[in-house]
Amino acid sequence: MTKVLVIALFVLAFAAFAVLGWLARSEDSKIPSFGDVAAIVMQYEVGRIPVGRIAVLGFWWWVGWHFFAR
């Protein structure tokens, strides 16, 4: 039973993500695209070190390793 609950919550999270992505597509939307949000995060730098880019790209690299290799 708890497993079904966990699956339902993951599905809800992914569905909400998809709905927001769809809502962000209209021209007069007050919701930015996820790409724009990621771009702002990736612009963050400490000195000349692109901390935001390293963090986001590194996280996504780790996701691939976690699901396909580990």
Place this chain on the structure above:
Amino acid sequence: MDQHHPAEAPAVRAWDRPIIVMPTFALVAAVGGLFGSFTLEANLLVLAAGGTLFWLGLTGRVARRPAPSRLAPGFAWWFAPLALFAAVELFTFAMKDPVNWPTLSLLADPVLENYLARAACYFGWLTAFWGLVRR
């Protein structure tokens, strides 16, 4: 002095086009789908493909889309699904009970044992990675 940030570099390389990149990703995904978890081949492919994209993303060798100067006020809505996902993932991980409280990766494992699903997810991972590299 007019200095160009890598994010504003206008040069587009010959291979930096969907017609080149997407078939390449499809090929990598088709091969990646063959390798099961915990194998040397799977580790090497993720290391090579992810490492290449990570390097491209940091060196600015790929044309990037300009970032917005500011976000629309509704950006906080994105925190809702992210927070829900993080909460469920952290809670299930903390429960240490993979049968009753499985994490997403445990739920995904049986799905990813299927070649087509694994190759499709591999393609999705590479495509999303490419989208991030170009931002």
